[in-house]
Amino acid sequence: MSKVAASSNRPIYEARVAAATGGVACADSDTGSDLEANGHFSHLKDLLALPGLVCLSLETDAVLQHDEHPDALFGIVSDGIVGIQHVLTDGRRSISHLFLPGDIIDFRYFNKVASNAVCLFPCELVLVDADSLSKLGEDEQEVRSMLGHSLMKHWGFATRHCTDLARKSAVEKLASYIFECQNRNPVRLENVNKGSVHLALRRIDISDYLGLRPETLCRAFAKLKQSKLIAFNDIGYVHILNEDVLRNIADGCSVDKHLNEQRAAS
Amino acid sequence: MSKVAASSNRPIYEARVAAATGGVACADSDTGSDLEANGHFSHLKDLLALPGLVCLSLETDAVLQHDEHPDALFGIVSDGIVGIQHVLTDGRRSISHLFLPGDIIDFRYFNKVASNAVCLFPCELVLVDADSLSKLGEDEQEVRSMLGHSLMKHWGFATRHCTDLARKSAVEKLASYIFECQNRNPVRLENVNKGSVHLALRRIDISDYLGLRPETLCRAFAKLKQSKLIAFNDIGYVHILNEDVLRNIADGCSVDKHLNEQRAAS
DNA sequence: CGTGTAATTGAACTATTTCAAATCGAGTGG
DNA sequence: CCACTCGATTTGAAATAGTTCAATTACACG
Numbered sequence: 001m002s003k004v005a006a007s008s009n010r011p012i013y014e015a016r017v018a019a020a021t022g023g024v025a026c027a028d029s030d031t032g033s034d035l036e037a038n039g040h041f042s043h044l045k046d047l048l049a050l051p052g053l054v055c056l057s058l059e060t061d062a063v064l065q066h067d068e069h070p071d072a073l074f075g076i077v078s079d080g081i082v083g084i085q086h087v088l089t090d091g092r093r094s095i096s097h098l099f100l101p102g103d104i105i106d107f108r109y110f111n112k113v114a115s116n117a118v119c120l121f122p123c124e125l126v127l128v129d130a131d132s133l134s135k136l137g138e139d140e141q142e143v144r145s146m147l148g149h150s151l152m153k154h155w156g157f158a159t160r161h162c163t164d165l166a167r168k169s170a171v172e173k174l175a176s177y178i179f180e181c182q183n184r185n186p187v188r189l190e191n192v193n194k195g196s197v198h199l200a201l202r203r204i205d206i207s208d209y210l211g212l213r214p215e216t217l218c219r220a221f222a223k224l225k226q227s228k229l230i231a232f233n234d235i236g237y238v239h240i241l242n243e244d245v246l247r248n249i250a251d252g253c254s255v256d257k258h259l260n261e262q263r264a265a266s
Numbered sequence: 267m268s269k270v271a272a273s274s275n276r277p278i279y280e281a282r283v284a285a286a287t288g289g290v291a292c293a294d295s296d297t298g299s300d301l302e303a304n305g306h307f308s309h310l311k312d313l314l315a316l317p318g319l320v321c322l323s324l325e326t327d328a329v330l331q332h333d334e335h336p337d338a339l340f341g342i343v344s345d346g347i348v349g350i351q352h353v354l355t356d357g358r359r360s361i362s363h364l365f366l367p368g369d370i371i372d373f374r375y376f377n378k379v380a381s382n383a384v385c386l387f388p389c390e391l392v393l394v395d396a397d398s399l400s401k402l403g404e405d406e407q408e409v410r411s412m413l414g415h416s417l418m419k420h421w422g423f424a425t426r427h428c429t430d431l432a433r434k435s436a437v438e439k440l441a442s443y444i445f446e447c448q449n450r451n452p453v454r455l456e457n458v459n460k461g462s463v464h465l466a467l468r469r470i471d472i473s474d475y476l477g478l479r480p481e482t483l484c485r486a487f488a489k490l491k492q493s494k495l496i497a498f499n500d501i502g503y504v505h506i507l508n509e510d511v512l513r514n515i516a517d518g519c520s521v522d523k524h525l526n527e528q529r530a531a532s
Numbered sequence: 533c534g535t536g537t538a539a540t541t542g543a544a545c546t547a548t549t550t551c552a553a554a555t556c557g558a559g560t561g562g
Numbered sequence: 563c564c565a566c567t568c569g570a571t572t573t574g575a576a577a578t579a580g581t582t583c584a585a586t587t588a589c590a591c592g
Contacts, residue, residue: 148417163360165428203538218540252358436548480572
């Protein structure tokens with residue numbers, strides 16, 4: 001369980017990285033509880049304390065090569081963000097799925113997807129193989145059950161993301177994404193400034209995730225800002241000013257009506 | 267295991283319906299093998315032979331009410347198509363996921379999705395609960411493993427569908443959908459006329475699935491037809507005339523270049 | 533204080549939507 | 563068997579949201 005690379009230049013996950021740098025086995029203080037909170041699984045600490053787990057450190061844009069770790073059953077994202085990226089022959093890119101810290105990447109059918117798992121930031125992954133898993137004894141069954149739940153949860157994310165992509169306008173997609181960040185991001189810092197949501201990704205990645213060009217995404221941000229629904233405070237964070245209206249927009253309540261009202265009033 | 271309604275006016279699944287009408291327990295001749303082929307699971311026959319399983323017959327547009335069957339762990343679609351449908355407050359509709367005959371709908375996290383499972387055709391569903399499952403004895407574990415695999419497969423479908431929705435043009439989406447039908451549809455009839463693919467859904471449902479308006483979908487069909495890439499034979503079926511080019515389009519190889527070449531040549 | 537990348541803005545262009553109208557097809561009743 | 567009806571599908575023309583491309587600004591880093 002050696003570390004290949006360390007440190008991250010992002011401020012957001014600093015606390016987590018610091019904890020993880022001490023080694024995964026003793027990451028049961030702070031990181032552990034975050035992971036647990038996200039995974040709804042009480043035995044994650046035991047799982048991470050297993051001997052012989054491989055801990056991967058990957059740089060931004062690194063592709064997760066499953067063939068290099070054929071024994072790995074699943075991987076837990078302990079830091080960074082992994083995206084499932086698909087590139088059309090054309091060159092057009094899209095990100096279809098996100099794995100945030102605490103999320104589990106199930107490798108069992110991974111090879112069936114013609115896309116790559118790409119690190120959108122420097123990432124830390126803990127790989128779990130069947131052998132290590134069997135050392136858990138009677139808890140192994142519970143881990144496998146957790147795997148199933150994790151999978152179902154991610155199927156839900158993917159399904160919801162499809163509804164975002166299918167019929168929503170750029171502004172609606174963005175509003176929906178902001179709430180997705182609010183719900184999924186396990187980072188505790190957001191509790192400090194109430195209503196402040198970390199956007200997790202760079203603009204370009206958000207636009208790939210939402211099926212928009214960066215320019216369009218930028219204009220969507222501008223519209224929400226002009227309409228006084230959100231404000232930018234720190235870099236990478238947005239402050240939700242009117243959660244009700246923003247949620248209506250995310251749910252597809254004739255966006256423009258709301259936006260035009262707001263903009264006319266200002 | 268009583269049948270509420272029977273018969274379907276669609277020609278496609280006639281064989282299956284006929285087999286299933288004899289009762290699920292004895293559907294191990296034809297239907298069983300189809301289901302098996304789709305589910306990659308060799309014990310489905312044993313599973314379907316379990317006593318006490320609930321067999322649901324649902325009409326078109328019926329919503330699958332999971333609360334009415336709280337004990338059900340999962341359901342196997344034995345006939346018809348179930349779609350996960352989401353309606354925006356606006357009224358805009360989208361279908362984010364499809365369950366075809368042989369597919370397994372996992373109920374464990376079903377309530378976490380704010381969408382409805384809607385029958386897009388008259389459907390037959392076999393519900394499996396934990397009690398019945400435990401009667402399988404040592405095979406139970408294998409069934410649970412199969413559940414995991416099914417889930418992973420469907421996560422893959424959802425992920426791929428996201429890439430279709432995100433950046434592809436109407437024509438590309440349609441081409442992609444045609445191949446999805448070719449791959450996923452377990453109906454054997456398509457083997458009879460080589461190259462003939464059953465489109466599974468009505469135009470309106472395909473358009474909901476692809477995030478397009480019916481008019482746009484229709485124009486996409488027209489373009490593929492004009493370009494001599496597909497032809498319509500029987501109703502609901504398309505014949506693929508140039509699989510290579512169609513696949514290039516589906517993979518996003520600058521559609522219009524291809525289409526314009528083809529149309530110029532005609 | 534330059535340098536390079538990411539983010540933003542503007543203006544022309546294009547694909548998709550929208551709305552309205554026509555056509556098709558299955559089922560119904562005479 | 564044919565006319566009729568209702569819903570699904572198709573076609574057309576105008577409107578619009580998003581893309582494209584080019585240029586500018588902002589920002590982190592050495």
